[in-house]
Amino acid sequence: MKSLLLVGTVIVATTVVGLAEGLYWVVGNRATNTCDIVTSNPIVDGNIWFxxxxxxxxxxxxxxxSTISQCPRDQPPADNPK
Structure with missing residues (x-):
C-alpha cells in the first residue's frame, strides 16, 4: 500500500511539473520598446511594464x-522566446 501511494505521488508531481512547461507570456519591455514573448512567469516592475x-x-x-494595443505593430518574429 505504501508503494502504491508513493507511485501515485510521483505521478502527480511529474504531471504538475509537465503542465508548467511550455507556457509563454507576452511582456511589455520598456527598455527596448517592444513586446517580448518569454517562457518564465515575469515580474512586472522596472523595465517590464505589463x-x-x-x-x-x-x-x-x-x-x-498582435491584439494588445500597447505593442508596436512592427514586432520582430518570436522564433526564440526568452
Whole structure:
C-alpha cells in the first residue's frame, strides 16, 4: 500500500511539473520598446511594464501580442522566446 501511494505521488508531481512547461507570456519591455514573448512567469516592475498570459504555445502568444494595443505593430518574429 505504501508503494502504491508513493507511485501515485510521483505521478502527480511529474504531471504538475509537465503542465508548467511550455507556457509563454507576452511582456511589455520598456527598455527596448517592444513586446517580448518569454517562457518564465515575469515580474512586472522596472523595465517590464505589463505581462499577459500564460499561453500554451508560441503561436497563441504571437496572436495575443498582435491584439494588445500597447505593442508596436512592427514586432520582430518570436522564433526564440526568452
Amino acid at each position: 505581462a499577459d498570459g500564460p499561453y500554451n504555445s508560441v503561436d497563441d502568444a504571437k496572436l495575443a501580442r
